[in-house]
Amino acid sequence: MRLLQPEAAARLGEARRESGYHRAALSAVYGRDAAAAAERGDYRGLLAACGDDPFGVWTRLFTVGVAVGERAAATALAPFGLDEALACGLLVRSGDGVAAGWGLQSTGDLAVFSDQRPNTTGGRARDHVLGIGGASELLLDATPRSEVHTALDLGTGCGVQALALAGHAQAVTATDLSERALAFAALNAEINGVELELLRGDLLEPVAGRRFDLVVANPPFVIATPGSGWTYRDGGREADGVAAELAAAATELLSPGGTMRFLANWLHLRGQEWSERVAGWFPESGVNVWAVEREVLDPLDYVRTWQRDSGEEGDADQAAAWLDWFDEHEVEGIGFGFIGVRSTEGASEVVCEAVRHAVETPWADRVEDRFAVREADLSPETLWGASLRLADGVSLQQSAELGGEGWEVDAQWLRQRHGMRYAEAIDPLLVKFLGACNGTAPVRLQIQLLADAHGAEAAMLYAQLHPVLRRLIERGFLTLA
């Protein structure tokens, strides 16, 4: 299936480039206030400012989502024809004019067409192809951008992840079950001058037996009642089976040292920690995993969210069946987050962590830092001879009460301005130790001085402090000098 022949796609790409239309250009053309208001869904500034010039027409069609006159549309789309636009679905007739039939979004230098029309959510076809949404952005942000030979995007949809991968991978493969999704991915590849290998099939089946340096997936992870059938969000597996399948395949999919990032929902079942469930998905050896839970919804909020997404919020029977399914399976909540995987040798290690606060982005750097530190040797022997430095942007904060002898500090904690922006409570002994962590003296000397000052034995003190130092290094408060 093709949405446009390559020659027509090239003319459409040319028309878009010639118009200069790009969401990031809105603030330069119409002013920061109008562009910022539009991001929040208030289009009055743009509507007042948009003229009949090509940039204005593309803005009205693809950012604001209103109809424009046929003549203005024909001029703005040239050398792509108005008839061609109506025939392929890019535009639809609306009153006396034409309106957007597809969505057009941008990320970085990429322009991406999809079924996601501006300002609409409901009223979708079953094979609706999503545009760039919040989940796509999260995965884009969490994907490392170092050079690789081979990359895979599983469940590519409009192709946004695959197009971004093409910026740093020599060969990119993108798969999807939906023909329409692959057709949009092909069109977007042509428009952006990118080559992709596009394969159709169910989850891992089209790439069976192949390995990749980097795998990303924003898969159809929604936990729906079986058979609800929205291709963009239901992967045809029960519960969180899509994520479980991807996790189980990590060691077969990744080249040695390879990396995988995927988004997922997971169940919080009565009597079971979510981390136990997620850890159980992975092979017993061959991977380091960091699963980050960004939010948890209770079943009712989850059902409401996804009913709104598909415009089915009035369907009480569907909601009841969905909620019954959650009750029958003892589901208390549904977690959402991303999972970073690194292929390694030896026993697998899976760390699951709930992170609700805003961290310093890109997330890709946070994940890479985490893997790097976990692969470092932080054994007692190695740290004993190492010098430690307090990381940039770490401050000590204290709370105190006024007592008989003036201010009495009752709690102290470290706080990070950068990176994960963690806060961590510490005791007075550690405060003293960290005050001398400037990257010069080895740990053994610092421990000896501290032991002398407290009349303690150095070895005993180190046995007590080593796990704490290790944790502070793993969490980015301390670095090896």
Ligand SMILES: C[S@@+](CC[C@H](N)C(=O)[O-])C[C@H]1O[C@@H](n2cnc3c(N)ncnc32)[C@H](O)[C@@H]1O
């Ligand atoms: C959430 S969309 C992905 C969008 C895109 N990758 C992004 O990041 O914006 C999930 C995609 O998975 C596809 N899909 C659904 N079921 C699938 C299956 N069983 N195997 C492979 N792909 C599937 C859908 O057609 C849809 O394009």
